[in-house]
Amino acid sequence: MTDRYVQATMDVLGAARDVFSGHDTWRPLEEAIDAQLPDDYKALIDAYGPVQVNGHLYLEHPANPFYPLRTWISETIEDFRDVDWGEEDSPQFGGKAGLIPIASTDRGEYAFLAPGNDGGQSRIFSCGRDEPDLYEHRMTFAEWLYRYLAGEEMFSPGHRDFYPGPVRLESLPTAAGDRSSKWYGQERST
Template identity: 35%
Template sequence: MAALAEIQTLLGEPRFNWSDPAPWIELEQELGIEFPADFREIVDAYGSIEINGQLYLEHPAGHLLHNLGKTIRDDLDLWREEDMAEFLPSPVGANPGELMPVATATTGEAVFLCVPDTPSSPWRVVVQEFDSPAWTLYEMTFSEWLLAYLEGRDVTLCSRNLAPDGPFWEFLP
């Protein structure tokens, strides 16, 4: 995908390069969802990482501390609580129009993929600011959103002050 090449240009060469689909298949069967190819490709390339000291991405083959499946299950439970659901534009889950939590930030944001209403509809990104009731829908794929973030554009998370010398990443411990 062209977006991964652009992301690599900004973020640097990935060192995880996962190729076994088994963890994804298991997680997708459990959740009843098939993650978008661009999201899987990025996470397979980089693994469980922290970008710019801010944004956490996790892989389903990661260990218990940083495992995408565990994080999603925990986040689904959190966002299904009655007092939390009001902070999102739609319910969390794997059904069309629902939001699947896929990333978090040290600055208090949660990143969701909006499950398409139809198989031919595009995936979109919703970012919720945990310290307020504000959320923003981005009419872009995950890779487009991540690329915008890495370029320093305002996609709710802003990296300019956290990465003044350019984007960087490190594996999560």
């Protein structure tokens, strides 16, 4: 992994959980959604997912039998295809040419992977709080997540979240009746 933000993000999040270590679910997921997901995204999801970060941000995992990432991506694509963007050139969702959802919050904020290769530059698009606008971030997912955790405006202008102290992580269910567990990332300055 050459993205320096993968290690920087892992330093903030603390020890990896690797709940689904040794799984082989990325390839079937990518075939099903007809899109290649970036290595930094897969590395961070493998290390920590499925997890809720700081009580808001959800990161699902493709090997989770209770709520697989594939299900969430498919449902989210369908939801966004039904949105009236009020534009002649509305954004596309899903497939090789459309935006692929990769993260969300419990407040209706979403992050999407941009399709294709823009001169080697990774791109994330985001929208927040029922706003019909997409915001472009020319960075990798790992950088986007790192900046989100640092309290930068990563979903929409004027909306940021910074929680001082260590990042709080909470496991998401992997089976009916699962109890969640909480743990914390590394101590950090405000």
